[in-house]
Amino acid sequence: MGWISDTVESVKSIKFREASTQLITLGLVVTSALVIWKGLMCITGTKSPVVVVLSESMEPGFQRGDILFLHMNNDPIRAGDIVVINIDGRDIPIVHRVIKVHERQDTQETYYLTKGDNNDMDDRVLYNHGQDWLEKKHIMGKAAGFLPYAGWATLIMSQKPIVKYILAGAFGLLVLISKE
Amino acid sequence: MHSFGYRANALLTFSLTILAFMCAISSLSDSLNSPSPSAQVQVLNINWFKKQPKGNDEISVTLNISADLQSLFTWNTKQVFVFLAAEYDTPKNSLNQISLWDGIIPSKEHAKFLIHTSNKYRFIDQGTNLRGKEFNLTLHWHVMPKTGKMLADKIVMPGYQLPREYRR
Numbered sequence: 001m002g003w004i005s006d007t008v009e010s011v012k013s014i015k016f017r018e019a020s021t022q023l024i025t026l027g028l029v030v031t032s033a034l035v036i037w038k039g040l041m042c043i044t045g046t047k048s049p050v051v052v053v054l055s056e057s058m059e060p061g062f063q064r065g066d067i068l069f070l071h072m073n074n075d076p077i078r079a080g081d082i083v084v085i086n087i088d089g090r091d092i093p094i095v096h097r098v099i100k101v102h103e104r105q106d107t108q109e110t111y112y113l114t115k116g117d118n119n120d121m122d123d124r125v126l127y128n129h130g131q132d133w134l135e136k137k138h139i140m141g142k143a144a145g146f147l148p149y150a151g152w153a154t155l156i157m158s159q160k161p162i163v164k165y166i167l168a169g170a171f172g173l174l175v176l177i178s179k180e
Numbered sequence: 181m182h183s184f185g186y187r188a189n190a191l192l193t194f195s196l197t198i199l200a201f202m203c204a205i206s207s208l209s210d211s212l213n214s215p216s217p218s219a220q221v222q223v224l225n226i227n228w229f230k231k232q233p234k235g236n237d238e239i240s241v242t243l244n245i246s247a248d249l250q251s252l253f254t255w256n257t258k259q260v261f262v263f264l265a266a267e268y269d270t271p272k273n274s275l276n277q278i279s280l281w282d283g284i285i286p287s288k289e290h291a292k293f294l295i296h297t298s299n300k301y302r303f304i305d306q307g308t309n310l311r312g313k314e315f316n317l318t319l320h321w322h323v324m325p326k327t328g329k330m331l332a333d334k335i336v337m338p339g340y341q342l343p344r345e346y347r348r
Contacts, residue, residue: 060284061259061324079265079277080320080332097261099279102306105272111306117261117284122301145329147203 026175046072046141051084052151053095057116058082065152068095070141077101077112077136082143085114085134087127093140096123102133110136206256207328213254219247219319219335221264227298229310229347237310239303239342243281245319246294252323253288260285261322267336268315270307278303280317312344 040049049070053062062068070084077083079101084093099122100113111133115122124132157164227240245264252260263282269275280299285291316338323331 060286061261079279080261080263080322082322082330099263099282099301101275101277102273103275105269105274108274117282143330145207146325147327 022176026172029175044069044071044141046070048084048093048140051093051095051141052154054092054155055094055116057118058095058097059118061117062095062146063148065149065155067147067150068143069145069147071144072139072141076103076110077139077142083112083114084140084143085138086140087131087134087138089128094123094126095143112139203327207325210254210256210323210325210328210331213251215249215251215333217247217249217251217321217333217335219245219249219337221245221317221319221337223317223340224296226343226347229343229345231308231346232304235308237305237308239310240298241280241303242296242298244294244296245281247319248292249285249321250288250291252321253291256325256328258324258326260291261324263320265318265320266303266315267318268313270305270309270313272307272309276305310342311346313342315340315342 037049041047043049051068051070053064053066053068056064068082068084077098079098081098082095083098084095086093094114094116096114096116098112099115101110103110112135113122113124113133127134157167222244223241224244225242227242229239230237232238243264247262249260249262261282261284264280266278266280267276279301280303281295281297282300283295285293316336317340318334318336320334321332325331
């Protein structure tokens with residue numbers, strides 16, 4: 001009957017208290033990141049408060065890898081504003097500048113035309129076939145602030161997903177094995 | 181407690197905090213600048229004025245734009261995006277904004293300029309309201325910082341009128 005007591009001993013030797021402390025720490029890190037992100041969503045009023053510039057169409061103002069802070073409130077969008085737009089049927093949002101605005105007298109519906117500062121043509125070539133104007137529903141947010149270079153990590157991670165998994169794994173491991 | 185990892189971590193955190201603080205301060209320093217820009221615009225010529233086959237009015241104009249935007253530049257200014265928009269209202273639309281010309285000013289040395297140009301973007305109405313229309317020309321600028329908050333303002337120049345008849 002020696003093997004039962006051996007098993008009991010080995011189970012007892014696992015430090016449940018330490019293990020659970022580390023699990024809770026990991027949980028705290030993940031949830032606080034989530035809380036910050038959701039909090040930003042509430043404050044800024046847009047579904048994506050921070051975007052990384054992916055294209056060269058707004059050079060030299062915005063370069064690839066720069067970060068934009070968006071906000072969305074009841075202030076109307078006017079010509080000159082830099083907006084993040086989401087065209088129906090496309091995954092990737094576009095950061096461009098509004099160059100034309102027409103606002104209806106009766107319905108308050110507003111029609112926008114956008115263009116990238118570095119592009120020769122306006123964005124009608126990017127819109128869906130037959131679509132001449134953007135409407136309010138296409139606009140995710142208005143750029144309010146700017147931080148250069150800070151988005152490069154995201155850019156690398158989205159291009160080479162393996163880097164993402166290695167980083168996430170390493171980070172998780174670090175949190176689990178670190179003894180404080 | 182004093183392992184390499186902890187020291188590296190502390191150093192990284194500290195330097196990032198300092199960097200964030202400096203970015204915030206330089207963005208705040210922009211608001212201390214009180215610029216006094218000036219602009220004049222003349223409509224030199226109506227090149228042509230017609231009704232498109234689709235039924236919208238379209239006009240082509242030649243403009244003379246002179247502006248002095250040097251006071252907008254601070255040490256945190258990366259560039260100034262400047263554009264001239266025609267703004268008017270019609271029975272159908274409470275606001276029409278049509279960008280006619282725009283440009284990027286990369287540095288203070290280029291911020292005082294005189295430009296003679298025809299409209300870069302098409303001046304098309306949503307409808308046929310342009311004959312005899314009074315409109316404002318507004319010079320807008322968007323200051324793009326090296327880091328921080330983007331600033332924008334404008335000068336409204338009222339009192340322009342389009343011709344009463346179409347012209348070839």
